[in-house]
Amino acid sequence: MLTIQHLSHTFPGQPAPILHNLSLSLAEGDFCVIIGSNGSGKSTLLKTLLGEYIPQRGEIQLANKNITALPLYQRANYISCVFQDVSRGSISEMTVAENLSLALMRTRQARYKPYKKHRLLFHSHLAQLKMGLENHLDTPCQALSGGQRQAVAFAMATLCPPQLLLLDEHCSALDPKSSAHIMTSTAAFIAQTRITTLMVTHNLQDALRYGNRLLMLHQGQIVCDVQSEEKQRLSLAHLLQLFHQHEDQLLLGSVDNSLG
Secondary structure (H helix, E strand, C coil): CEEEEEEEECCCCCCCCCEEEEEEEECCCCEEEEECCCCCCHHHHHHHHHCCCCCCEEEEEECCEECCCCCHHHHCCCEEEECCCCCCCCCCCCEHHHHHHHHHHHCCCCCCCCCHHHHHHHHHHHHCCCCCHHHCCCCEHHHCCHHHHHHHHHHHHHCCCCCEEEEECCCCCCCHHHHHHHHHHHHHHHHHHCCEEEEECCCHHHHHHCCCEEEEEECCEEEEEEEHHHHHCCCHHHHHHHHHHHHHHHHHHHHHHHHC
């Protein structure tokens, strides 16, 4: 479904690549969680898939279509993303219904106007999140809480189900209660629709609890790939051990370089 081959990307002024010869294949319906320390390449990978960055080397295929050089606006027909910044997923001055109408426009299924027939769709879609947002279709997004706005952003990203859903720390800026609710709703929706999903998180408990596959990135490469039953057997202690193992390797490498 998603095939990444030898992906490399380096930012100007940085000697080391942020993504280094990274290869990955996802099957349709995979819910893959990505962890790793800051600077390991997690968000860069998602932004490269989204089209915000064009890699210097490598190839990305989605459903047998080469999208490596496809611009962001064209990838919007196939890929949706929910970001960490709650203000990025919706337009503050617009109502919930107006924002969802924009989401319909992304796939050219509607002109910009919240028609009554679409309001029924919006009501039904929001009701699945169990946050009461279906009763706030005419409420400006700027009047909503952070958790509610992130729920709207998730609803916009999934209203017309994409081939690939990207979640870039989409719960990390929320309070614990809102984060838990959004994460539970996210997992339930993915399980119901079987949307192929890549989720970046720093929450190791969520990394263990959700998804059928777990990747750890380190210095732009996949250093751990755990799937299915093996993932279910993972413990928090084991995950922390893997983290410390690679952090120690990074520290030793820095010491060796300074001595050299």
